[in-house]
Amino acid sequence: MKPFESVFILGGTSTIARAICVKLAESGVKKFHLVSRDKNSNIQFVKKLRSLYRVEVTQEEHDLLSNCSLSEPFLPKVDFYDLYLLTSGYMGDSDLAKVSTLEALKINAINYSSLIPWLTEITNYQRIKLKGSLWVFTSVACDRGRPSNYHYGAAKAALSIFCEGLLLRCHDKPFSVRIIKAGYMDTPMAENAPKLLRVSPKKVAEDLMHNPNKRGIEYLPWWWNLIMFFVRILPDKYAAKL
Numbered sequence: 633m634k635p636f637e638s639v640f641i642l643g644g645t646s647t648i649a650r651a652i653c654v655k656l657a658e659s660g661v662k663k664f665h666l667v668s669r670d671k672n673s674n675i676q677f678v679k680k681l682r683s684l685y686r687v688e689v690t691q692e693e694h695d696l697l698s699n700c701s702l703s704e705p706f707l708p709k710v711d712f713y714d715l716y717l718l719t720s721g722y723m724g725d726s727d728l729a730k731v732s733t734l735e736a737l738k739i740n741a742i743n744y745s746s747l748i749p750w751l752t753e754i755t756n757y758q759r760i761k762l763k764g765s766l767w768v769f770t771s772v773a774c775d776r777g778r779p780s781n782y783h784y785g786a787a788k789a790a791l792s793i794f795c796e797g798l799l800l801r802c803h804d805k806p807f808s809v810r811i812i813k814a815g816y817m818d819t820p821m822a823e824n825a826p827k828l829l830r831v832s833p834k835k836v837a838e839d840l841m842h843n844p845n846k847r848g849i850e851y852l853p854w855w856w857n858l859i860m861f862f863v864r865i866l867p868d869k870y871a872a873k874l
Contacts, residue, residue, distance in 0.1 A: 635844035636714040636765070638663035642750055643720030644691070645673050647819040648769065651833035652717060653677075655841050657685035665713065667692045696720060696746035697738065706749045716754045718747060718768045722784075729783040736783050743787035748794070755798055760807035765845065767810045768795045772851065774813065775860045778874040792849075799847065808847035812840070815856040 639656055641649050644666030653664060664687060666674060671691040678689045699706030710716075722742035729736040754766060773781055774789035792811060799809040816830045836852050851857040863874070 635659060635841075636661050638665075638713045639715045639717060640665045640667070640710060640713040640754075641717045641719065642667045642747070643718060643769075644668040645670065646719045646721070648814070648817060648833045648836060649717065649719040650677055651837040652719070652840060653681060654834075655837040656715075657681055657687055659841060659844070661687065661715075663688045663690075663713075665690045665692065665711075667694050669693070669695050696742050699749055700741045700746050708749050708753050710750070710753045712759070714764055716764070716766045718750070718766075720747065721769065721771075721788075723781075724784060726781045726783060739783045740787045740790075743784065744790045744794075747791060751794070751798065755802070755807070755809075760802050760805045763806040765808045765810065765847075766795075766798070767812060767840070769812050769814055770795070772813050772815050772856050772860050776864050776866075776871065779872060780874060796849065799849070802847075808845065810847055811849045813849065813851045813856065813860075815851070815853060815859075 645668040671693045724739040770792040771788040773785035774792045795811045802809050818830050818832050
């Protein structure tokens with residue numbers, strides 16, 4: 633039986649989003665809606681989905697930095713989908729963020745605060761009464777603050793805690809929440825990461841599809857759970873070198 637018929641993706645131009653879309657299309661998904669900052673960068677990918685899998689693909693252009701105003705709160709409109717996938721992210725310049733408030737706020741906004749309106753709408757009271765799934769990509773960086781990327785890690789930690797609240801809110805509901813703490817992947821965001829620790833987005837997408845209706849918190853690949861266990865218990869004098 634096909635797990636999903638329709639999918640909404642926020643962060644539709646990301647490498648991991650594209651890999652997951654392909655796997656979902658192979659599983660039988662017939663409708664995709666991609667939200668991204670620049671939909672023109674997805675033209676070739678959309679053509680591929682349509683031609684190879686005969687699926688319906690619509691796009692929406694949205695800059696996450698535009699919806700962080702308190703004076704004019706952003707209220708997105710999200711239609712009914714079987715799966716909501718959030719893969720948007722911004723590593724940013726960690727060295728610049730240490731001295732630039734603008735860069736620090738940009739990292740926080742794209743990775744956390746700008747996602748709140750979308751998550752609030754997706755998990756409205758009426759929607760979570762019905763069957764559906766929310767998959768949110770956070771990061772292993774959220775498990776412990778590190779000198780090298782604490783702005784990014786803090787934003788992902790906030791997103792993880794927020795979504796853990798959604799997960800618990802929906803524990804007895806038909807709607808499921810899945811928090812994916814992803815490790816390094818072969819994407820532009822992790823181009824400086826050790827090759828030994830990187831995996832392909834295709835492998836992560838395949839792991840997700842092994843149990844598409846799963847809910848809860850998971851590390852992908854699974855061995856990041858072990859790595860982060862030891863990172864979390866490292867004494868400060870060693871963690872300071874990470």
